[in-house]
Amino acid sequence: MIHLTPWDLVIASGMIVLLAISSILLQLNIAKQLVIAACRNVVQLLLIGYILKLIFNTNNLYLLATIATIMLLVAGYEINARQKYPLKRWVGFKIGTSALFLSSFAMALLTLTVIVAPTPWYSPQYSIPLLGMLLGNTMNGISLGMDKLNQSVYQQKQIIEQRLMLGHRYQDAIKDIRIESVRTGMIPIVNSMAIAGLVSLPGMMTGQILSGTPPVEAVKYQILIFFLIASGTGFGIMTAVWMISKRMFDERQRLDLAILKIK
Amino acid sequence: MPDFRVNDLNISSTLATMPCSFSFSVPAQSGLGISGASGIGKSILLKALADMLPHQGELFLDGIESQRILAPQWRKKVGLLPAESQWWGDQVGDHFHNYNDLLFGQLGFDKKVMAWQISHLSSGEKQRLACIRLLMNQPEVLLLDEPTANLDHSNREKVEHVILDYQKQQQSPIIMISHDQEQLETMCQQLLLLQNGHYEIKTLNKGVIE
Numbered sequence: 001m002i003h004l005t006p007w008d009l010v011i012a013s014g015m016i017v018l019l020a021i022s023s024i025l026l027q028l029n030i031a032k033q034l035v036i037a038a039c040r041n042v043v044q045l046l047l048i049g050y051i052l053k054l055i056f057n058t059n060n061l062y063l064l065a066t067i068a069t070i071m072l073l074v075a076g077y078e079i080n081a082r083q084k085y086p087l088k089r090w091v092g093f094k095i096g097t098s099a100l101f102l103s104s105f106a107m108a109l110l111t112l113t114v115i116v117a118p119t120p121w122y123s124p125q126y127s128i129p130l131l132g133m134l135l136g137n138t139m140n141g142i143s144l145g146m147d148k149l150n151q152s153v154y155q156q157k158q159i160i161e162q163r164l165m166l167g168h169r170y171q172d173a174i175k176d177i178r179i180e181s182v183r184t185g186m187i188p189i190v191n192s193m194a195i196a197g198l199v200s201l202p203g204m205m206t207g208q209i210l211s212g213t214p215p216v217e218a219v220k221y222q223i224l225i226f227f228l229i230a231s232g233t234g235f236g237i238m239t240a241v242w243m244i245s246k247r248m249f250d251e252r253q254r255l256d257l258a259i260l261k262i263k
Numbered sequence: 264m265p266d267f268r269v270n271d272l273n274i275s276s277t278l279a280t281m282p283c284s285f286s287f288s289v290p291a292q293s294g295l296g297i298s299g300a301s302g303i304g305k306s307i308l309l310k311a312l313a314d315m316l317p318h319q320g321e322l323f324l325d326g327i328e329s330q331r332i333l334a335p336q337w338r339k340k341v342g343l344l345p346a347e348s349q350w351w352g353d354q355v356g357d358h359f360h361n362y363n364d365l366l367f368g369q370l371g372f373d374k375k376v377m378a379w380q381i382s383h384l385s386s387g388e389k390q391r392l393a394c395i396r397l398l399m400n401q402p403e404v405l406l407l408d409e410p411t412a413n414l415d416h417s418n419r420e421k422v423e424h425v426i427l428d429y430q431k432q433q434q435s436p437i438i439m440i441s442h443d444q445e446q447l448e449t450m451c452q453q454l455l456l457l458q459n460g461h462y463e464i465k466t467l468n469k470g471v472i473e
Contacts, residue, residue, distance in 0.1 A: 162349035165313055166400055167339030176351065252314055253334040 103236025145185025342402025348393030
């Protein structure tokens with residue numbers, strides 16, 4: 001495998017600088033965001049690189065559990081950021097974290113203990129990248145699904161109430177919106193599965209091939225990851241949509257949007 | 264005989280200018296009109312009767328308190344026609360389980376209406392279709408929020424006729440909001456006059472059905 005020298009990265013960063021300068025000249029207003037994102041990127045990734053090195057050397061389950069928990073909590077917080085009609089802070093955090101726990105932790109545990117089964121099962125070389133990949137990808141889908149759900153319910157408040165007035169159960173009154181939300185959340189992963197190999201070479205597979213893994217071996221891992229992400233996203237969205245929509249109605253099945261943080 | 268009774272109903276948490284306690288009853292086959300200035304809370308009162316708002320106090324249908332049956336069941340029995348009807352499907356037919364020749368015919372529609380696009384309906388058509396949708400649900404009590412506000416004279420008479428017909432068959436109590444004095448007098452025996460912080464109930468002399 002060809003190792004990258006700091007100079008190789010400097011050349012790549014030269015491209016970012018060039019783009020930033022052009023954007024200033026053309027008044028495109030992306031320079032600041034671009035530079036901040038690039039700097040954050042370097043710091044965060046270098047940091048995790050050294051942390052991973054440390055963990056790989058110690059192989060300590062408790063350290064690993066701590067890192068995994070931090071990853072989960074950060075994802076549970078981030079899942080509610082950038083929503084148009086976000087949930088109130090604690091409810092949102094609770095629902096987001098539960099959905100992610102089910103979708104990513106459960107999938108990662110299954111993989112580590114049954115499918116890949118490294119020794120020990122929590123071997124950091126497998127568990128950390130796997131969990132990270134699952135959390136990152138399922139978070140996207142779940143967050144899209146939640147956004148769609150909250151936005152639709154808020155905008156279709158009167159339609160939902162009309163259905164309740166006609167004696168529909170709350171599950172029926174919100175059924176169409178639930179279906180749409182799950183569909184929306186699943187679009188990214190279904191798209192990537194559909195075009196994988198034809199249009200795009202997935203990132204993980206590319207990485208493995210670059211580092212010398214035989215292509216067919218890399219493909220098998222990629223398929224495994226796709227299946228895990230797709231099922232994790234699906235179960236995660238279903239959990240989130242179920243938990244949120246249950247809380248949007250009170251004990252007499254009246255629509256109650258108190259869980260939304262309306263700006 | 265379905266009769267509707269309200270005991271010490273308090274919805275002032277939803278609208279502060281509401282009276283703190285409503286108590287009235289609407290016997291079977293009779294009508295209670297609600298009138299009052301715009302924004303005073305007439306529609307809110309009607310929504311509360313359908314158990315669509317948190318409230319204190321009790322609602323009785325035929326002696327059965329609303330909390331004792333499931334909310335969707337209560338709303339099926341105590342059918343509310345909102346001032347502005349809402350439609351979730353693309354076509355009229357998406358909102359009906361089956362077709363009823365008599366009802367649709369009486370309000371000037373035929374079977375082709377089921378394929379009409381909701382987005383092409385006029386407000387008057389929506390109002391008449393919403394009325395049919397409500398009646399096909401077979402409610403025991405009718406709560407009507409300005410049921411003829413968007414209709415011309417002839418359609419208004421048709422809707423009134425259909426509602427009174429239904430009332431006669433089912434002996435339903437009717438509670439309706441209307442700004443039309445003449446309509447209130449033909450359809451109601453009592454009138455609830457809602458004002459800021461209080462209300463009064465009057466008997467309407469002329470309103471005799473038959």
